[in-house]
Amino acid sequence: MAQTMPNFLRKRAYLTPERPAISYFNQQLSFRELYDRSLQVAGSLAALGVKKRSLTGVLVKNSLESAVFLYALQLLGSTAVMLNNRLSAAELSFQLSDAKAEFLIYEHTFKDLAYEASGKVSKVKMFPLEDLAGGDVTDVPIEQELSLDDVCTIMYTSGTTGNPKGVLQTYGNHFWSASASALNLGLSQDDTWLCSVPIFHISGFSILMRSVIYGMHIVLHSHFDAKKSLEDIEAKKVTIMSVVGTTLTRIVDELGDGRLPEHFRCMLLGGGPAPLPLLEACRSRNIPVFQTYGMTETASQSVTLAPEYSLEKLGSAGKPLFPVSLKIELQDGREAAEGEAGEILLKGPNVTPGYLNRPEETAKKIVDGWLHTGDIGFLDEEGFLYVLDRRSDLIISGGENIYPAEIESVLLSHPGVKEAGVTGLPNSEWGQVPAAFVVLVEEAGPSADELRHYCQEKLAKYKVPREFYFAKELPRNASNKLLRRKLAELIEEAGK
Amino acid sequence: MAQTMPNFLRKRAYLTPERPAISYFNQQLSFRELYDRSLQVAGSLAALGVKKRSLTGVLVKNSLESAVFLYALQLLGSTAVMLNNRLSAAELSFQLSDAKAEFLIYEHTFKDLAYEASGKVSKVKMFPLEDLAGGDVTDVPIEQELSLDDVCTIMYTSGTTGNPKGVLQTYGNHFWSASASALNLGLSQDDTWLCSVPIFHISGFSILMRSVIYGMHIVLHSHFDAKKSLEDIEAKKVTIMSVVGTTLTRIVDELGDGRLPEHFRCMLLGGGPAPLPLLEACRSRNIPVFQTYGMTETASQSVTLAPEYSLEKLGSAGKPLFPVSLKIELQDGREAAEGEAGEILLKGPNVTPGYLNRPEETAKKIVDGWLHTGDIGFLDEEGFLYVLDRRSDLIISGGENIYPAEIESVLLSHPGVKEAGVTGLPNSEWGQVPAAFVVLVEEAGPSADELRHYCQEKLAKYKVPREFYFAKELPRNASNKLLRRKLAELIEEAGK
Known part of the structure; x- marks a missing residue:
């Protein structure tokens, strides 16, 4: 019997209704308000026919409405097919059709794109996000309980073959990822996480999940803006922020000779190895950078440099999170020795069960529970991971x-x-x-x-x-x- | 396929080898030292024939050696049958025989008791704890990976029938309990947990598990002593302590008009509802009391009063931890309404899979994943649990x-x-x-x-x-x- 858990948002709204859940520009919702708003949207969705296990294409940008809508899908137990809003109509069309998405909910600025993309996909039912507010909240078929094996989200990634594949991310993947991260970064009632990375990516979506699992306030930005980030870190008492190399560079530039406030405790840096000059610039400005390594298939960070080693092991992605195992495999299948480079393999409860409708590719990529990342790296004598090359010549x-x-x-x-x-x-x-x-x-x-x-x-x-x-x-x-x-x-x- | 994870202590020693793991009187071990010592003991145990899934009776008291030994059993994947050292020889004999324990490891002061208890149990192999140090560490058959379904510990509890039953506690139960607790209490690198409750009980054992899962320093006391507790809270920067009503009363008495230091953040109060005068005495002394409700069958705390409600809901045990579901059932099987008293039912990944070799009693006690606690309580209009009577007229x-x-x-x-x-x-x-x-x-x-x-x-x-x-x-x-x-x-x- 698969492990079950209370519906995440519903449970969180019951546990800590008054805590701030999400801020967006000058709006702020508590967990109770977030639940109430999501329930309304869930009511609208249910009226449209969205139900448990419905595959729903999601073409949105970072906004309060988008977040509420994504939580609404979880209340119904519908699976979100997260679409990158920067893709072309042809690319979106492929993903909608490959997933056999039943619905497509789009943010109004993407209307033309959505219609162009869906034109080639038969039977997908389309609705604008803006029409979902204010639904009837009586008798909404809320999933009181969710199975950790149920698929929460599907995110497409490409690989060596060039054909994007839908990565299945279960509720269990997201929960384990969140709790593994908390065991590494710690967790405080005062934490506030700034999310300016896209919520259609695992980097942003995982922050939405952490919010409800931790009972943590998140500050959502429509897009990354260095100045606005620094303002909100100060004004909204942000303690943690997710960045990639390019955005961190802009923050450092914007900061100039300034300093981040004392309450800021973690700059979580993903998206590939960072150049040493950037890390050194952060060090001299006292920005606490935590380098991480993760991917869509591991529901975000899997390897992180623990706080006490952030300086000593500059350039390393750190060690695998508590529930995660890592090994380096040579081309002949043997495990690499210290310092020897090979393919990075990961195993753990945050690893995807596989790719949507692709049992063969799944079997090739995940062997005995070990995900073959395709990335190249080595472990030093203390077991710290250094990532040399991203998978499949990834750019x-x-x-x-x-x-x-x-x-x-x-x-x-x-x-x-x-x-x-x-x-x-x-x-x-x-x-x-x-x-x-x-x-x-x-x-x-x-x-x-x-x-x-x-x-x-x-x-x-x-x-x-x-x-x-x-x-x-x-x-x-x-x-x-x-x-x-x-x-x-x-x-x-x-x-x- | 059951979920696997890296061996807890081994992984922890790899992740944060230098962090302090455990202090006992004037001794302190880092996680690396704890691992090295446990590996030696595991070597001795392996030489005696203890191996994966061996049932090993454990008759010890709180001490550094006992903790090291318990971790050593986990390195080997042996199941610890935790014996209450206050039991009579007849009671111990029943448990050893009921569990079909293959080994009995006893602390030397319990030698007579151990021999008396084991006299009636055929074939149990007995060894004193003190002989296990300094074992050969070459080729110790360490379990690199553990299944979350594997049984880590067995603890006996009685019930209405009077016959003690062995509660199975899996690695998964302990992991989920620890992570659920961290989601509630928060987690900081500065945390230090004072353990003066018995480690043969789930209250103490769960602290040992949290130490390796969180990478958290614990201060172990041989027994509860109010004066020594206050001294160590100050000297060893203890932030969290587990207490029951009687020990908390003694701390309050010892404290007099004094105050706990600022760094102390959580007095975790279990073992039954506390009298209001005690809670009020704590409030007036600024002692942050977190009332909890849990039991052997739930691998410790399952319900806890969240920090922001500790004053407003004085006397309540709080709300179920994030992964835990709770309902109140009336005698006719219906779910109770607000304020209506009935039996407390719990469900979640921290709930035991059942009782050792007792499928019938298991099936009676755990129905569709819901543990029938036998305790009586009600939920108020906001969903806070009030425990009225402990199970089976428990004293x-x-x-x-x-x-x-x-x-x-x-x-x-x-x-x-x-x-x-x-x-x-x-x-x-x-x-x-x-x-x-x-x-x-x-x-x-x-x-x-x-x-x-x-x-x-x-x-x-x-x-x-x-x-x-x-x-x-x-x-x-x-x-x-x-x-x-x-x-x-x-x-x-x-x-x-």
């Missing part, structure tokens, strides 16, 4: 994951393109930006502008290569596998 | 549970006794003490002294009735069920 641009294979498959679908390779180039603003290397079918083939336009039609803006380079051939190994890491070497020899 | 004397039925069955085994009833009488020092009411077969039957002596042979000292009253008949209801709560009314009419 991380301003905190967004970009999978080269996905862009390559778009380029290859162009009739004039014979071969395509994508890699990340260093960029001072975004960390990395994607660049494409193309071999044409005929020399007089499409221009860079034509290819750019072609990509813009099919890909999210941030995935469109900044530069297009044309080459006679791409670097490949003996078995003809593309060597993406050698692409950059072509720049000098290739004509732009 | 709580200085934090020890005493089940009347157990004493009654001893008395009834005396040939001169026809009927026997036991109840608790108020006592200023212990809260309650047991008193016996007896109907003799013949008027010239055994005297009070004879019966006292008879009980002393078979029962732990604290269970032996303080007073014996003789009566012509005992109060019973229409179906002839003994009405223990009416026994005290006999005192005036009965001759002593």
